[in-house]
Amino acid sequence: MRSLECLSFLERVELCSSFRRKCTLTAGGCWLWHSTVNGRGYPVFWNGHRAVSARRMARFLFCDAPDLSARLFPSCGDARCVSPAHLLALSSVQVGYLARVLRQGGALGAP
Numbered sequence: 575m576r577s578l579e580c581l582s583f584l585e586r587v588e589l590c591s592s593f594r595r596k597c598t599l600t601a602g603g604c605w606l607w608h609s610t611v612n613g614r615g616y617p618v619f620w621n622g623h624r625a626v627s628a629r630r631m632a633r634f635l636f637c638d639a640p641d642l643s644a645r646l647f648p649s650c651g652d653a654r655c656v657s658p659a660h661l662l663a664l665s666s667v668q669v670g671y672l673a674r675v676l677r678q679g680g681a682l683g684a685p
């Protein structure tokens with residue numbers, strides 16, 4: 575199996591096109607995923623070899639230097655959104671803080 579980093583330009587363009595066909599763009603800039611989701615409701619994308627996180631794939635395909643180790647959350651609050659512009663790359667500490675604040679229904683501030 576080839577690594578995604580080794581894709582030719584045309585293979586990458588084809589993958590980007592395939593990815594975008596699975597999204598509906600909204601006036602607010604969201605890319606709403608209308609394809610497969612996993613058992614937890616997260617968007618997944620078939621990259622030609624296996625199913626991967628559609629959020630990670632969006633970062634890989636459409637960002638210059640994505641941090642692929644970070645956890646990604648849509649800043650717009652729509653779990654279907656895979657817009658690279660709306661995906662926040664968070665550390666595990668930030669994820670814990672965000673989850674705690676959201677559970678408590680509080681406002682976000684500095685962690």
Ligand SMILES: [Zn+2]
Binds near residue numbers: 603651655656660
């Ligand atoms: Zn969005």
